Amino acid sequence: MRYIVYKRFKDAALCGPVNLKATLPCWESEGIIFYEGKPLCFAASENALCHFARDDDGKGLLRGKLIGDIKRRLAKRDGDYQKRWDKVWADKLCAKFKRKEYADFWIWNKAFYDAEIGELEYVAELIGLEVRR
Known part of the structure; x- marks a missing residue:
């Protein structure tokens, strides 16, 4: 599923520290949100809910x-x-x-x-x- 950063994500991610601006496209696979091949967070985590939005539409x-x-x-x-x-x-x-x-x-x-x-x-x-x- 496609996601988009809707609110800047500047935090520790699964892959390490990140600083992602709003509007960047991401995707989810097996319950994890990725950006440029790097795992960011679990799709049901607080970070995901506060910074990423479903964008398949x-x-x-x-x-x-x-x-x-x-x-x-x-x-x-x-x-x-x-x-x-x-x-x-x-x-x-x-x-x-x-x-x-x-x-x-x-x-x-x-x-x-x-x-x-x-x-x-x-x-x-x-x-x-x-x-x-």
Whole structure:
């Protein structure tokens, strides 16, 4: 599967220290993301979720932007913080993106990070983000 760096990855990788700018193409094989033949990280790792987006549809940069925007919006501690989270908890589409092993806490599962653009746009609009189409 193709991936793209959507947020600079400057960290220790499986191959050693790397500094990869956004927009670089990568690929996944047997659960590991590679760049120029060098193994970077496991596809389900925190580094992968924070820096790489599925790009097999050519929309990886948009996918990464939407994921980042959704997570930032939900983390914002303002007067509507709980209202936004209540909407997410009550929504059927969002429920498929929640890790089941945490009954009383919301952690996004891998399906959220691999979601189709339309699904991410739906979640973004649900929590009050303006989506440009």
